[in-house]
Amino acid sequence: MKYDFKQIEKKWQEKWEAAGAFHAQDFSEKPKFYALVEFPYPSGAGMHVGHIKAYIGLEVVSRKRRMEGYNVLFPIGFDAFGLPTENYAVKTGIHPRKVTDANIKKFTQQLQRVGFSLDWSRVIDTTDEAYYKWTQWIFLKMLDHGLVFRDKALVNYCPSCKVVLSNEDSQGGKCDICHSDVVQKSKDVWYLRITEYADKLLEGLEEVDYLPNVKQQQINWIGRSTGAFVDFSITDIEEKLTVYTTRPDTLFGVTFMVMAPEHPVIDAHRNQISNMEEIVAYRAECAKKTEFERTQLNKDKTGVRIQGLSAVNPVNGKEIPIYISDYVMMGYGTGAIMAVPAHDQRDYDFAKKFGIEIIEVIQGGDISKEAYTGDGEMINSGFLNGYTNKKDSIKEAIAQLEKMGKGKAGVQYKMKDWAFNRQRYWGEPIPVIHCDKCGIVGVPYEELPLRLPEMENFAPGTEGESPLAKIASFVNCTCPKCGGKARRETDTMPQWAGSSWYFLRYMDPHNDTCLADPKKLAYWSPVDWYNGGMEHVTRHMIYSRFWHRFLYDIGVVPTKEPYAKRTAQGLILGPDGDKMSKSKGNVVDPNDVVDEYGADVLRLYVLFMGDYEKAAPWSEKSVKGCKRFLERTVGLMDLVQGRGVTPALESSFHKTVKKVTSDIEEMKFNTAIAAMMALINEIYDAGTLTVDEMKTFASLLCPFAPHISEEIWEQCGEKDLLSLSAWPTFDEAKTIDDTIEIAVQVCGKLRATIQIPREADQSAVLAAAKADSKVQAALEGKTIVKEIYVPSKIVNIVAK
């Protein structure tokens, strides 16, 4: 038999398609299995091999599960709204719709050439109005439930892209898209109240099976901390200054307070402040710095004392100064802190610079050198003196504060509300109308989808306005409530919107009366296994978990959590060991590999190159090794004779079936393939195998290299598709050898290996070990002190 991969791969892809082999059945009698991979953004560059790696893991699992009798849903779609396409449209004048369609076509063709067992009847496209109708619907539901609000805020603004960016999109002070410097700008911003779901998102993690580091990253992202809100009175004014602290027990060590420069208390009491000019100047200085600069310059503390206002420590009545400094953020806690320089390094640095008193309240460090943040006995602390346990002292401090009416226990999160608008064309229009009389009014549900209007110039307006603002017919409308003249919102939703619920749409992709039929949602939910990149485990996963939990709360979806299990694949690095990127020119195109070696070789190599969860560099040489393996597999056909079992191979077959079966479930694809390679080497040594063994081998190989496996299956006389046939089984008893090899050590050093019957007892094994000539040589002239036998593993004889 010849290995003509081009002809074989085309043949089987057509047969699978004609048979609808991979279409999921709604409401089948079989157990369901929903495998989800992160749908791609269809960029103009097409897919690279990293995409293949991201999908191939669950592709193998899905193919195996189908053979095991599951009703498998393994869908794909396209997350097609987004800036790169729009930027391309601005540059070339080609409509994003056309660009998107062309890119989707290219991605589809690439995916199909690799032979993925995806259900192509359920493809979704987030830019399809039949899809984004429901994205808008969910937004309106959130608006109805008070989870949407609008606020003027300093936002991250990219002067080059002319868009407002979320904190997540502007990390490191650089725009995620064009990498130019981000500046601060005051804007009206739409927010989703994700912070209201912080505890639910945290609790939900307890019931899901995510990789431990994925869970940990989400916990850190949400950033829950417990502590207390403490009220400080301010001299001569009524208002109190409330701070948040995780260590209320250090209150006796408070020697000053710090507010964020923009704190509203300052403006409210400007008349009492004698150095307002100095404060205004400092504010101007801070505004010039981007958030990135603010956080980078964390060594050198700057600030200004507010002259005319001072605070009173609620536990000891001491009057203390108040400063403003940009090391305190308006966006976390209350925008003001109580400073405990003896036990917080930032406060310590500030106190040293401004010559403020430092009072030690926890023993154990040397506060002449640095702040002490460890544990120890409380001192100089009135009613808290003598406490040595942090938990107890905090508890006592809160109890006392509550008694005095000066404070209460509280919780804070690092996670912020989700800025949910972009001034861009290629996104879902936010379905909201501004009415002078009625305020913000949602577009009526029956008017959805609110379509993206046609236009020709996609360049954003100046000052970060959306291109949609230029279309009068879109902007001008009537208020659905009062019927008066009104203006339509012109901002669109961020890239993350469409991907926050796409996994639900796959369950019922063509429904036009609801986002998905509740019966189908009930059948398929939740996603059994979700695989994707580590870069998406915080933003995308937390956003989508938030949307899903909201939909659960309003009775739309049947489960609290969308994803039962989450894994992540490692990157494929370029042949040079660097991250693949267009600019470095080290990108490997899957089409090139398929052309030269075939889809089965590509699939096998991506799985074999290393631990699936770790990064590994591409190696063309090693690709050839996988090709050899498939050629040797084809070559087995020449050795086939007879039926039944080849005695010399029987145990090896059972062992390999066992190993491949369990390795796939653990995503240890590399060792599964290694086991099949080892088996094939054994078969060549034996020089013969039966048709039945050949078929078993093809079945095992099918999830990895399905085209050649189907071909072999057919050549063995089978009429039905191997992809829909049964997964091989093994007999545990036949994986156990009668004769086992035991290593014999003398004083911990390996001296010999002996063959013994499995059931041999300890004395027989030790006798055999001592009878070995090499062991005897090592024991020569020594007396045996101790003999250790670990059944079926090792003998160690200790001698002096």
Next chain:
RNA sequence: GCCGGAAUGGCGGAAUAGGUAGACGCCUUGGACUUAAAAUCCAAUGCGACGAAAGUCGCGUACCGGUUCGAUUCCGGUUUCCGGCACCA
């Protein structure tokens, strides 16, 4: 700085409820086939020393130390690298 994860031959990587380190593949070397090359097949292949050879001995899982009959695996410390968060009070 904080939170995760990792470090094993020339290379990608196997093996951890403590038990023969280096499976499988790549590279390399020798041989077979061939007019020749490619492909294929067979053999060798952690490092070092001795030996004509069969072989023998020693050293080896980032580094230092510990527990143990026995440590890549467990414990303490150090270094380096990768990922995430970062003035979060």
